[in-house]
Amino acid sequence: xxxxxxxxxxxxxxxxxxxxxxxxxxxxxxxxxxxxxxxxxxxxxxxxxxxxxxxxxxxxxxxxxxxxxxxxxxxxxxxxxxxxxxxxxxxxxxxxxxxxxxxxxxxxxxxxxxxxxxxxxxxxxxxxxxxxxxxxxxxxxxxxxxxxxxxxxxxxxxxxxxxxxxxxxxxxxxxxxxxxxxxxxxxxxxxxxxxxxxxxxxxxxxxxxxxxxxxxxxxxxxxxxxxxxxxxxxxxxxxxxxxxxxxxxxxxxxxxxxxxxxxxxxxxxxxxxxxxxxxxxxxxxxxxxxxxxxxxxxxxxxxxxxxxxxxxxxxxxxxxxxxxxxxxxxxxxxxxxxxxxxxxxx
Numbered sequence: 050x051x052x053x054x055x056x057x058x059x060x061x062x063x064x065x066x067x068x069x070x071x072x073x074x075x076x077x078x079x080x081x082x083x084x085x086x087x088x089x090x091x092x093x094x095x096x097x098x099x100x101x102x103x104x105x106x107x108x109x110x111x112x113x114x115x116x117x118x119x120x121x122x123x124x125x126x127x128x129x130x131x132x133x134x135x136x137x138x139x140x141x142x143x144x145x146x147x148x149x150x151x152x153x154x155x156x157x158x159x160x161x162x163x164x165x166x167x168x169x170x171x172x173x174x175x176x177x178x179x180x181x182x183x184x185x186x187x188x189x190x191x192x193x194x195x196x197x198x199x200x201x202x203x204x205x206x207x208x209x210x211x212x213x214x215x216x217x218x219x220x221x222x223x224x225x226x227x228x229x230x231x232x233x234x235x236x237x238x239x240x241x242x243x244x245x246x247x248x249x250x251x252x253x254x255x256x257x258x259x260x261x262x263x264x265x266x267x268x269x270x271x272x273x274x275x276x277x278x279x280x281x282x283x284x285x286x287x288x289x290x291x292x293x294x295x296x297x298x299x300x301x302x303x304x305x306x307x308x309x310x311x312x313x314x315x316x317x318x319x320x321x322x323x324x325x326x327x328x329x330x331x332x333x334x335x336x337x338x339x340x341x342x343x344x345x346x347x348x349x350x351x352x353x354x355x356x357x358x359x360x361x362x363x364x365x366x367x368x369x370x371x372x373x374x375x376x377x378x379x380x381x382x383x384x385x386x387x388x389x390x391x392x393x394x395x
Contacts, residue, residue, distance in 0.1 A: 050079040054176040058121070073118040075176045081109040099153035104146075111141040111173050111199075141199050143171040163209040172200040172239065178252045198254055201236040217273065225268040232261035238292045242328055251329070258292035260285060266302070277306040294326030295340065313351040320344040343383060346370040360394040 054075040083105070090100035147168030154161045174197035208229035215223050237254040266281030283300040287293050301320040307313070322342040327335045347368045354361045366388040373383035 052077045052176060056180060070180070071119045071121040074116045075180065076114045077176050078112040079109065081107065083107045096156055097152065097154045099151065101151045103149045107145045109143055109171070109173065113139055141173060143199060145169045145171055158214050160212045161209065166206040167204060170202045170204065174199065174252070181249055181251050197239070197252060198237040200239050203234045204231065206231040221269060221271050222274055223270045227266050229264045232259070234259045235292065240292055240294065242294065242326070255289055255292040258289045260287050260293060262286065275307065275309050279304050290325040291327045295324040297321040297324050297342070311353045315349040317347040318344070340375065340377070343373060344371070345383070358395055362392055364390040
């Protein structure tokens with residue numbers, strides 16, 4: 050793959066000098082190799098129906114280059130030891146390895162599906178992300194050094210789903226329990242944020258961060274599966290809130306779904322704990338922002354009508370029933386909202 054970015058940043062205001070690169074042609078070259086080995090294990094069992102093992106390997110090599118670099122008037126090259134001929138010439142290469150397995154066991158009334166995944170992953174910064182970083186506005190930064198480093202992640206995930214079918218004519222026709230545990234270790238994790246008055250997203254790295262969590266929910270199927278009720282809870286353990294902006298560490302969710310005669314009704318209730326993030330002010334300083342935890346309720350009503358080959362649907366939604374005047378950067382984010390959607394499918 051080859052990508053190019055023709056960048057210009059000209060400013061006419063004498064009070065707002067450009068302390069970064071004013072213009073330049075950025076290019077990125079990618080090449081690599083990916084391979085997957087799949088092994089289907091013969092189970093020869095009436096209960097264990099499926100056993101799959103997958104092993105994948107990937108190698109990536111990234112070359113970045115810059116040409117025709119022009120510095121803004123706010124930069125004095127002798128202060129940053131800048132040499133345009135060496136600007137942006139850097140290379141990244143990484144190898145990743147992943148392993149995954151899946152086991153499926155079932156009989157007449159019970160089905161168990163479990164999985165185990167672990168391995169590594171890497172994300173390379175794009176050209177736009179490299180120039181949209183706080184280092185690009187810092188005149189002490191050496192312009193020939195990359196502003197962002199690749200994000201590396203080592204992960205582990207274990208999960209299972211258990212489904213039991215009960216009497217079709219009883220009040221409860223079955224239930225399903227889902228469980229998932231995961232843990233991720235990051236090196237140079239990407240972090241996105243916005244500065245006041247600037248509509249462009251900025252990116253930087255958090256050197257070390259990790260997150261782990263437990264997610265679970267249980268579902269009940271009732272009245273010939275016309276009614277579904279489920280409850281879920283998620284708990285996350287976060288090492289650095291700045292690396293996972295506005296991520297709640299605990300969530301509760303409950304849903305009620307009724308589906309009958311072309312009508313569908315869903316009620317979604319939830320609670321999310323405090324959310325924290327870092328933003329940069331006009332002086333390029335980091336400030337912590339906290340959104341208080343909150344609970345709310347969403348309602349959805351849908352009607353579907355089929356006329357030969359035509360399928361008509363109408364949906365009415367009311368979200369955030371418990372109105373909140375919470376605002377972020379002047380934008381309401383938890384206010385009550387109404388939606389009306391209709392469509393035709395042929």
